[in-house]
Amino acid sequence: MIELNAQTIAFAILSALILGGGLGVVTTRNLVHGALWLILSLLGVAGYFVLLSAPFLAAVQVLVYIGAIAILIVFAVMLTRSMTSLGEVRNRQWWISAITVVLLFLLLAVGIILPVWGRGAPGDVTTLSATVGGAVELGEALVAGDGFVLPFEVASILLTAAMIGAIVVARDEEDGQA
Amino acid sequence: MGLTGGDVLTTCVDFINTLAPCLVRAGWHGDIANLLSLLLGVVIVATVPLLTVILLIWIERKFAARIQDRIGPNRVGPYGLLQSLADALKMLTKEDITPTGADRVLFNLAPIITFATVVLIWAIIPFTPLHIGADLSIGILYFVAVGSIGAVKVMIGGWSSNNKYALLGAFRTIALIVSYEVPMILALLVPVLMAGSMGMQDLTHAQGGMWFIVMSPLAAIIFFIANLAETGRSPFDLLEAESELIAGYHIEYSGFKFGMFMAGEFMQVFTVAVLTAVLFLGGWWGPFVDQVPALGFIWLGLKTAVVYLFMLLIRNTVPRFRIDQVMNINWKFMVPLSIVLILLQSFLLRLVDVLGLRPAPELANDLLANLPQTLVLLAGNLVLGAIFLLLLQRHGRTLRKADEALAAVREPAPAGGMAEA
Numbered sequence: 001m002i003e004l005n006a007q008t009i010a011f012a013i014l015s016a017l018i019l020g021g022g023l024g025v026v027t028t029r030n031l032v033h034g035a036l037w038l039i040l041s042l043l044g045v046a047g048y049f050v051l052l053s054a055p056f057l058a059a060v061q062v063l064v065y066i067g068a069i070a071i072l073i074v075f076a077v078m079l080t081r082s083m084t085s086l087g088e089v090r091n092r093q094w095w096i097s098a099i100t101v102v103l104l105f106l107l108l109a110v111g112i113i114l115p116v117w118g119r120g121a122p123g124d125v126t127t128l129s130a131t132v133g134g135a136v137e138l139g140e141a142l143v144a145g146d147g148f149v150l151p152f153e154v155a156s157i158l159l160t161a162a163m164i165g166a167i168v169v170a171r172d173e174e175d176g177q178a
Numbered sequence: 179m180g181l182t183g184g185d186v187l188t189t190c191v192d193f194i195n196t197l198a199p200c201l202v203r204a205g206w207h208g209d210i211a212n213l214l215s216l217l218l219g220v221v222i223v224a225t226v227p228l229l230t231v232i233l234l235i236w237i238e239r240k241f242a243a244r245i246q247d248r249i250g251p252n253r254v255g256p257y258g259l260l261q262s263l264a265d266a267l268k269m270l271t272k273e274d275i276t277p278t279g280a281d282r283v284l285f286n287l288a289p290i291i292t293f294a295t296v297v298l299i300w301a302i303i304p305f306t307p308l309h310i311g312a313d314l315s316i317g318i319l320y321f322v323a324v325g326s327i328g329a330v331k332v333m334i335g336g337w338s339s340n341n342k343y344a345l346l347g348a349f350r351t352i353a354l355i356v357s358y359e360v361p362m363i364l365a366l367l368v369p370v371l372m373a374g375s376m377g378m379q380d381l382t383h384a385q386g387g388m389w390f391i392v393m394s395p396l397a398a399i400i401f402f403i404a405n406l407a408e409t410g411r412s413p414f415d416l417l418e419a420e421s422e423l424i425a426g427y428h429i430e431y432s433g434f435k436f437g438m439f440m441a442g443e444f445m446q447v448f449t450v451a452v453l454t455a456v457l458f459l460g461g462w463w464g465p466f467v468d469q470v471p472a473l474g475f476i477w478l479g480l481k482t483a484v485v486y487l488f489m490l491l492i493r494n495t496v497p498r499f500r501i502d503q504v505m506n507i508n509w510k511f512m513v514p515l516s517i518v519l520i521l522l523q524s525f526l527l528r529l530v531d532v533l534g535l536r537p538a539p540e541l542a543n544d545l546l547a548n549l550p551q552t553l554v555l556l557a558g559n560l561v562l563g564a565i566f567l568l569l570l571q572r573h574g575r576t577l578r579k580a581d582e583a584l585a586a587v588r589e590p591a592p593a594g595g596m597a598e599a
Contacts, residue, residue: 032337036330036334039330055316056316056319059319059322059323060319060323062323062327063322063323063326066330067322067323067325067326067359071329074333074337075333075349078333078349135315135319135376
């Protein structure tokens with residue numbers, strides 16, 4: 001059975017944050033509020049990473065998802081001023097998205113539960129600190145020849161291409177004569 | 179302050195670090211003792227900067243007054259020392275106005291986030307070799323992550339006020355914060371490269387032989403300028419350019435909520451000064467710190483004071499930039515410079531390794547043993563800085579020529595109004 005200790009309590013609080021934030025995102029009619037609920041939810045995920053003794057990922061989660069992506073969303077929402085106070089947000093496709101989300105959730109749940117199903121034997125328990133490395137191990141794994149150097153480089157190229165694309169899109173057409 | 183059973187035998191002399199074992203010996207339950215000592219640590223770490231700020235406001239006002247040939251606060255208390263307390267009381271008693279149509283919850287949340295994000299950074303400041311809130315292995319990244327939440331508070335404050343000027347001010351501030359985060363993070367990578375760690379204590383220990391400001395002055399300068407911009411003070415105070423935006427994103431705030439924004443700004447400046455001292459000026463390193471660790475607190479305080487006063491000097495003497503100038507400096511000068519600097523610095527560090535100039539581990543804190551690698555790194559930085567300054571000079575000359583050419587064309591136009599268009 002689940003043991004009641006500080007970690008379980010923290011897990012419960014963080015889960016409440018994440019789920020409550022998610023619920024806020026889909027129920028609020030104010031888009032800015034929705035974005036802020038999303039920030040709360042993402043903050044909870046960062047807390048999960050701390051619980052999993054992965055502080056590096058926790059900090060990156062806050063930095064990337066809250067510091068960059070959420071800000072971008074809020075920025076976009078605020079710049080489209082008429083969008084911030086919509087009376088009727090629900091459209092007729094809400095049931096399509098509901099079905100999609102439920103299916104996606106089931107898919108993820110099955111994918112996570114199946115691999116560990118029936119492995120409840122006491123000997124299978126491994127401590128997290130033995131499997132999770134710090135930032136140094138992560139960094140070495142990302143650039144090691146037998147590690148993840150290829151996906152890492154592919155991701156870098158993708159990001160570079162995205163950046164160049166953003167510049168091209170944002171570039172002024174009459175830039176040549178300036 | 180992670181305390182385990184092994185520490186129980188330590189004496190109660192070092193009060194702050196061994197409170198929990200002390201209490202356990204006095205017959206307390208272990209968990210409660212741990213919780214209490216952690217709570218006390220949190221309270222101390224969060225309160226010290228808060229109380230310091232009250233004094234800092236007085237220092238800042240006196241300093242500004244001297245520069246502007248005034249006397250400054252001199253009525254309340256000796257030398258006007260209690261002026262900040264009087265101001266705080268005044269703010270508490272002022273009417274607390276929430277504008278019509280404001281988003282009440284978010285409107286109240288913004289000042290709290292402002293304050294919290296600044297206080298959170300103090301958890302990772304190493305005051306002495308022994309005293310630090312939490313020596314995270316990712317210290318620097320923590321600072322960057324917490325700092326990035328700062329944009330959220332501006333957003334919330336500006337939007338929830340239901341005021342055009344507040345929203346415009348918020349946009350400008352976000353643009354400034356987000357842009358200057360780039361060179362700041364890139365500059366932070368340089369000390370991380372040199373120390374081989376992101377932990378604040380490791381970074382300080384690595385400066386035992388030589389301060390990082392000598393080994394990479396360019397990184398220190400970029401970090402300092404970027405942080406100056408993040409604090410949103412003159413010469414980067416576009417967010418409250420009085421003639422354009424009145425007072426920026428917190429224009430609708432009054433009373434104590436405005437006070438929290440103001441104190442948050444003062445604290446951020448103070449925090450930046452401390453961080454610069456820790457990352458580039460050797461933190462708590464100083465004479466006799468090996469024998470008496472508590473001395474580190476004084477050394478760090480002195481270094482912080484130097485940086486802080488330098489920031490005040492800049493604030494009070496340099497005029498405000500325009501928004502396009504601010505963006506140009508950032509994207510066309512500081513970002514390229516910091517990227518080239520990282521490449522250069524990692525190359526030089528490798529070179530130092532290959533040439534065998536890096537001091538032996540047992541001599542890491544020796545000044546003479548550190549000189550060879552310092553000279554290589556310093557020379558690299560100076561050359562890079564000179565190249566960029568030359569490029570800037572050339573660019574400036576081209577701009578001036580273009581301006582002069584334009585002026586020459588305009589000259590013959592009649593002095594009517596139409597020529598302006």
